[in-house]
Amino acid sequence: xxxxxxxxxxxxxxxxxxxxxxxxxxxxxxxxxxxxxxxxxxxxxxxxxxxxxxxxxxxxxxxxxxxxxxxxxxxxxxxxxxxx
Numbered sequence: 781x782x783x784x785x786x787x788x789x790x791x792x793x794x795x796x797x798x799x800x801x802x803x804x805x806x807x808x809x810x811x812x813x814x815x816x817x818x819x820x821x822x823x824x825x826x827x828x829x830x831x832x833x834x835x836x837x838x839x840x841x842x843x844x845x846x847x848x849x850x851x852x853x854x855x856x857x858x859x860x861x862x863x864x
Contacts, residue, residue: 790830791846795853798823799861802854823847823854 785793802819810818827850831843 785834787842787846788849790834791827791849792853794823794826794830794850795855796857798826798850798854799857801826802858819854819858820851823850826850 798819802815802822805822806815806818824847827843827847831846
């Protein structure tokens with residue numbers, strides 16, 4: 781039985797997981813720009829891993845689209861969870 785996840789669903793899950801993983805990796809003393817780049821790289825790595833594991837599309841447009849959605853979802857979840 782194959783486990784198939786829709787690309788959009790996978791991107792949102794990666795974005796949410798990436799946010800929590802970024803929170804574990806970053807330090808409070810780091811600048812917001814450094815934290816932002818850590819978040820983007822974390823989500824990019826998670827997306828690449830997911831694409832390799834699930835053998836999703838081989839076209840670069842789809843990979844770029846998934847990455848953009850995952851980064852957007854990560855930033856959205858971060859904004860929701862960010863203390864005000």
